[in-house]
Amino acid sequence: MFFPVIFLLTCAAEAGLSLNISASCPSMCQCAPEETIHCNRTGLRALPGEIATSTISLNLSNNHLRVLSTNTFRNLTFLHSLWLDGNNLTFLSPGTFHANSRLTYLLDLSHCNIFEIHPLLFSHLPSLERLDLASNNMRYVPQAFRNLSSLTKLSLEGNHIEAIGRDSLKDLESLYELNLRKNRIWIIQNGAFTKLLRLGMLNLGHNFIADLRLLNLRNLYLNNNQISSISDSAFLYLNKLHFLHLSKNNLSSLPSRLLAELPKLKYVFLSHNPWQCDCRMLRFWRWTSTHSRAIQGLHCAFLSPHNTTASMMPYMRGPRMVVFS
Ligand SMILES: *[C@@H]1O[C@H](CO)[C@@H](O)[C@H](O)[C@H]1NC(C)=O
Ligand SMILES: *[C@@H]1O[C@H](CO)[C@@H](O)[C@H](O)[C@H]1NC(C)=O
Ligand SMILES: *[C@@H]1O[C@H](CO)[C@@H](O)[C@H](O)[C@H]1NC(C)=O
Ligand SMILES: *[C@@H]1O[C@H](CO)[C@@H](O)[C@H](O)[C@H]1NC(C)=O
Ligand SMILES: *[C@@H]1O[C@H](CO)[C@@H](O)[C@H](O)[C@H]1NC(C)=O
Ligand SMILES: *[C@@H]1O[C@H](CO)[C@@H](O)[C@H](O)[C@H]1NC(C)=O
Ligand SMILES: *[C@@H]1O[C@H](CO)[C@@H](O)[C@H](O)[C@H]1NC(C)=O
Ligand SMILES: *[C@@H]1O[C@H](CO)[C@@H](O)[C@H](O)[C@H]1NC(C)=O
Numbered sequence: 428m429f430f431p432v433i434f435l436l437t438c439a440a441e442a443g444l445s446l447n448i449s450a451s452c453p454s455m456c457q458c459a460p461e462e463t464i465h466c467n468r469t470g471l472r473a474l475p476g477e478i479a480t481s482t483i484s485l486n487l488s489n490n491h492l493r494v495l496s497t498n499t500f501r502n503l504t505f506l507h508s509l510w511l512d513g514n515n516l517t518f519l520s521p522g523t524f525h526a527n528s529r530l531t532y533l534l535d536l537s538h539c540n541i542f543e544i545h546p547l548l549f550s551h552l553p554s555l556e557r558l559d560l561a562s563n564n565m566r567y568v569p570q571a572f573r574n575l576s577s578l579t580k581l582s583l584e585g586n587h588i589e590a591i592g593r594d595s596l597k598d599l600e601s602l603y604e605l606n607l608r609k610n611r612i613w614i615i616q617n618g619a620f621t622k623l624l625r626l627g628m629l630n631l632g633h634n635f636i637a638d639l640r641l642l643n644l645r646n647l648y649l650n651n652n653q654i655s656s657i658s659d660s661a662f663l664y665l666n667k668l669h670f671l672h673l674s675k676n677n678l679s680s681l682p683s684r685l686l687a688e689l690p691k692l693k694y695v696f697l698s699h700n701p702w703q704c705d706c707r708m709l710r711f712w713r714w715t716s717t718h719s720r721a722i723q724g725l726h727c728a729f730l731s732p733h734n735t736t737a738s739m740m741p742y743m744r745g746p747r748m749v750v751f752s
Contacts, residue, residue: 489513497522521545544569568595590614683710698724
């Protein structure tokens with residue numbers, strides 16, 4: 428059990444041996460412990476020259492960096508994590524990260540005013556596990572994800588993306604968590620997520636989605652969209668789905684067998700929709716209530732003549748209720 432820890436420490440010490448680390452700390456940065464360098468919020472306009480090549484973790488967030496060239500990180504071949512969030516990186520040369528194939532833990536490029544990403548920008552980062560591109564200005568999903576075969580977590584939250592194409596994400600074979608919240612997505616091409624066999628969490632909240640073609644998930648966020656109808660086969664193959672978020676859409680009814688083939692489903696969130704509490708919804712509610720799913724936010728009383736059986740207040744049911752905000 429202790430083996431891996433000792434190994435890591437030894438490696439880090441060896442990596443630093445050949446250098447005079449105390450001499451390599453740029454004056455405006457903090458370099459303790461040696462392999463971790465904090466140059467965050469120090470007014471930098473370019474990368475300081477003295478950064479030790481043994482650096483493993485580098486925080487450059489909230490500076491005034493503008494252009495990253497092929498040379499910027501060329502000597503930092505040991506980097507595992509790199510924070511560049513909060514810079515104004517309107518131009519990123521395709522070779523910027525070519526020497527950093529050990530980037531593993533995280534590359535943070537959020538809040539960087541990025542409009543476009545070159546298709547080869549990430550092509551030498553096969554070990555990268557987390558990539559944060561949130562809060563930029565991208566209008567489409569970049570083609571740059573081809574070689575990110577280890578990526579487990581990707582955020583594109585808060586961009587201006589309008590469509591998810593069939594092949595946009597197809598190479599992300601390890602992806603577990605995909606955050607597409609707060610974009611302008613209204614088109615999702617058929618099969619856009621079907622190659623993401625590991626995907627467990629997809630956040631599509633706060634978009635303009637009106638139509639659905641989906642996949643294999645535990646947690647599906649479709650809240651805050653404009654969905655006005657769902658076909659009874661929409662979630663057909665979601666065998667692992669536990670949580671379904673449909674709050675704040677434009678739904679007035681749901682087909683009674685919508686949730687029929689979802690063996691793992693536990694919670695369904697339905698608040699803030701213009702529900703019509705008619706016979707159709709009564710059938711949906713009856714079917715659902717006999718299969719022990721917790722429903723939240725379906726505020727129908729189902730008064731006579733339909734309420735022939737037990738409780739007609741779905742949102743009052745069961746101890747497993749979760750309140751969704
Ligand atoms: C390392 O740098 C410090 C501070 O600049 C200096 O005092 C020391 O002599 C250097 N050590 C070596 C081995 O170069
Ligand atoms: C990097 O710097 C920012 C401040 O600019 C800070 O909020 C963040 O926690 C730092 N990240 C790490 C991992 O130290
Ligand atoms: C840089 O980030 C670290 C870690 O979050 C934080 O402790 C430090 O205060 C930050 N430095 C500045 C100048 O913001
Ligand atoms: C990279 O290292 C080489 C050799 O040590 C040095 O000449 C060069 O200036 C360094 N480049 C940068 C961008 O720091
Ligand atoms: C970011 O850079 C662009 C040009 O590269 C410039 O027009 C813009 O004003 C900059 N934004 C900030 C907040 O510095
Ligand atoms: C990136 O992936 C493509 C095909 O998916 C491959 O041909 C190329 O060699 C890869 N590039 C690197 C640097 O691994
Ligand atoms: C909501 O759905 C109704 C039909 O059920 C439609 O007439 C209306 O335009 C929809 N509203 C929006 C904002 O999509
Ligand atoms: C319908 O439900 C309401 C409230 O639970 C109850 O007061 C009423 O008697 C029920 N009507 C019939 C026909 O069961």
